[in-house]
Amino acid sequence: MLEQVLTNSIAQGGLCLSGKGVTKIFGMGARRTVAVDHVDFEFRKSEVISIVGESGSGKTTLVKMLLGLTSVTEGDIYFMGQKRDISSRKKKHDYWRGIQAIFQDPFSSYNIFHKIDAVLLDCINMRGGKGLPKKKKVEMMAEACSFVNLKYEELTNKYPFELSGGQMQRLMIARIFLLQPSILLADEPTSMIDACSRATILDMLLNLRKDIGMTIIFVTHDIGLAYYVSDTVYIMERGKIVEFGGADDVILRPKADYTQRLIQDVPKIHEPWDFTNRKARTAVFV
Numbered sequence: 576m577l578e579q580v581l582t583n584s585i586a587q588g589g590l591c592l593s594g595k596g597v598t599k600i601f602g603m604g605a606r607r608t609v610a611v612d613h614v615d616f617e618f619r620k621s622e623v624i625s626i627v628g629e630s631g632s633g634k635t636t637l638v639k640m641l642l643g644l645t646s647v648t649e650g651d652i653y654f655m656g657q658k659r660d661i662s663s664r665k666k667k668h669d670y671w672r673g674i675q676a677i678f679q680d681p682f683s684s685y686n687i688f689h690k691i692d693a694v695l696l697d698c699i700n701m702r703g704g705k706g707l708p709k710k711k712k713v714e715m716m717a718e719a720c721s722f723v724n725l726k727y728e729e730l731t732n733k734y735p736f737e738l739s740g741g742q743m744q745r746l747m748i749a750r751i752f753l754l755q756p757s758i759l760l761a762d763e764p765t766s767m768i769d770a771c772s773r774a775t776i777l778d779m780l781l782n783l784r785k786d787i788g789m790t791i792i793f794v795t796h797d798i799g800l801a802y803y804v805s806d807t808v809y810i811m812e813r814g815k816i817v818e819f820g821g822a823d824d825v826i827l828r829p830k831a832d833y834t835q836r837l838i839q840d841v842p843k844i845h846e847p848w849d850f851t852n853r854k855a856r857t858a859v860f861v
């Protein structure tokens with residue numbers, strides 16, 4: 576049933592986030608940097624999209640604009656078909672109910688003075704669960720922790736800095752489980768952890784898309800990873816989108832020189848990966 580809903584919603588392909596001519600310029604004069612240069616994109620509901628590019632290509636800047644954490648110098652962003660309006664604090668908070676992110680560095684994502692219960696309780700409150708009985712809230716927090724293989728009882732009363740990097744990453748996903756945003760932006764979410772937990776984290780995120788139809792936008796420099804997880808791939812080079820399309824088209828039949836170069840680099844990083852057979856490649860992740 577869920578599979579059916581998911582397939583339908585992808586087939587219907589409603590737009591959830593799109594942009595026209597989105598540009599970000601930092602600084603002025605000699606220090607002027609065009610970090611994101613007139614990019615157009617269309618992300619559909621329940622789709623997994625990867626934005627791939629080398630370090631410095633503007634990926635994080637684009638993510639920050641999508642989240643409304645940094646201003647857009649030029650161009651427009653549309654959310655659920657409407658021009659995005661985050662002009663007030665309240666509108667911004669409403670927007671964040673629908674779009675959330677997990678970042679490369681989990682340490683920077685938490686308020687270090689808030690205990691873990693408070694971090695999770697915040698998520699329940701944000702989704703309108705403020706008035707729920709305490710018992711129900713604890714149940715929800717425990718469920719979220721068990722979704723990411725953490726034990727709630729072991730986490731209560733701890734601070735985020737008392738967790739390992741891998742546990743923190745998983746706590747970030749537990750937050751997403753509670754928040755259930757329609758769109759998740761994941762900026763290099765697995766770069767801090769070893770290959771084994773990396774596969775688990777990816778599986779958890781992909782399960783969320785299956786369970787709640789969440790759109791996931793992965794941001795990565797790793798084109799092999801992009802191929803493994805995505806329906807659609809956007810390739811970014813020096814602030815511009817140089818190529819986009821279905822994962823198979825872009826990665827098996829790349830048109831842009833830049834994409835071809837990124838692919839040529841892959842066997843050096845992930846020897847066992849075989850681009851001609853997706854199933855075979857998943858073996859390295861289990």
Ligand SMILES: Nc1ncnc2c1ncn2[C@@H]1O[C@H](COP(=O)(O)OP(=O)(O)O)[C@@H](O)[C@H]1O
Binds near residue numbers: 601628629630
């Ligand atoms: N706050 C900032 N001020 C000035 N330049 C920035 C700022 N943030 C990013 N940049 C520049 O914008 C470009 C793109 O950076 P970034 O978006 O972080 O790329 P990526 O995430 O792909 O590595 C880089 O040249 C970077 O130095």
Ligand SMILES: [Mg+2]
Binds near residue numbers: 634635636
């Ligand atoms: Mg980055």
